[in-house]
Amino acid sequence: KTDQLYGHYCSCLFWLNHRLKELLRAKLTECGWRDQLKAHCKDVIKEKGLEHVTVEDLVVEITPKGRVLVPDSVKKELLQRIRAFLAQHAT
């Protein structure tokens, strides 16, 4: 049974990491989310100074805005896929 579960686990991970992630990234680029956030990044950098900006600065500034900026359609579709996937694998 552990073998089965492990196989199951791996396939889920694969699907999540590769298929779903790629899908989300493509959709976000398509809808302009990425460019919006990048523009925001520029503001942050100009604010903090080009030389001294750190990853943490960026993460703190960008992530909450990023979560909000995801368009509804993308969010809905992704949730749908996830639910379908879970339903499929709930054996």
Add this chain to the structure above:
Amino acid sequence: MKMEDMSLSGLDNTKLEALAQDIYSDLVEDACLGLCFEVHRAVKQGYFFLDDTDQESMKDFEIVDQPGVDIFGQVYNQWKNKECVCPNCNRSIAASRFAPHLEKCLGMGRNSSRIANRRIASSNNMNNKSESDQEDNDDVNDNDWSYGSEKKAKKRKSDKVFLHSLKQHIPLNPNSPRRSKSVKHKNGELSNSVNADPYKYNYNTGINYETLGPDELRSLLTTQCGVISEHTKKMCTRSQRCPQHTDEQRRAVRVFLLGPSASSLPDADTMVESDCYDASDGQVLMSRLQWDGSSDISPSDSASSKASTNNSDSKKPKKKKKTSLGLNSTGGGGGGSGSGGGSSSQTSLVGLSNRKKKPKLPVPPAPSIYDNLN
């Protein structure tokens, strides 16, 4: 994800939904992080601002939003009224018409050669006052009575060689209205047998038999009248049944051109070889064959196969499978109405048509129906 979580069957809907939401937010955060890392690397490596333009250039290339002008600031039909001078003919041409004019002027476009040839041909025809289709000047049939056409045809040979080489790629459809129209002018009879020729034979070789090789002569003579006119020394390009010449003349020509072994009139072959063979022509055909069949073919199977082998010696038949099939069907129809001589030559016909496929095959049993008529 822990391994215990993988057994999802125990979870109810709310938990599943919560799980889905979790997965979703994880994914979005992952995307954000990815972007942050990318940007940070770009900043540290110094290429983050590379794709930006400076303010000055931004102003220069701003989108224009004025009426009458496109977004680049260009006027739409600015060059419409401009005129260019053609370097070839030194005329001033409107700009939008310049390219097609140049095509025609230099003679390098797709249609320019066609139009030029048509013009030449129509001007020739108007000079000659000879009867020919104004539309189909490409396939004018030169009769041997128009003296002027001899020179013109020789000139035209060079003009039209390339045109015909083009045209030979097109499958020759003997039923196309173009061809039957032009020939109906001349003959008014079995027009299709003339059209069965390849294009270039229509006027080129009707002129001068001396320039032809024996193979071309043979194939010509099987489809055309071929009688050499006394005053013009040219072969008649009409069909085998042209009213100007008798069959005796045709036979004489064949003897003269191909030697005494080819003396058998290829009339039966001609009928066989014409591409288009309607049932309506069957009656006409039968009446002709009666005249021929009585001299050449005796009313028995063995004799008819002998006659067919005779013909096969002298001629290299150009045959398409369509023809033989058409003949077989009309043979069945026509034979019923023919008399004794007709039926026997009918057998030879059928025998011939089958001979094309398998030379050694004897005459098929269909003629046996007609044997009692003898």
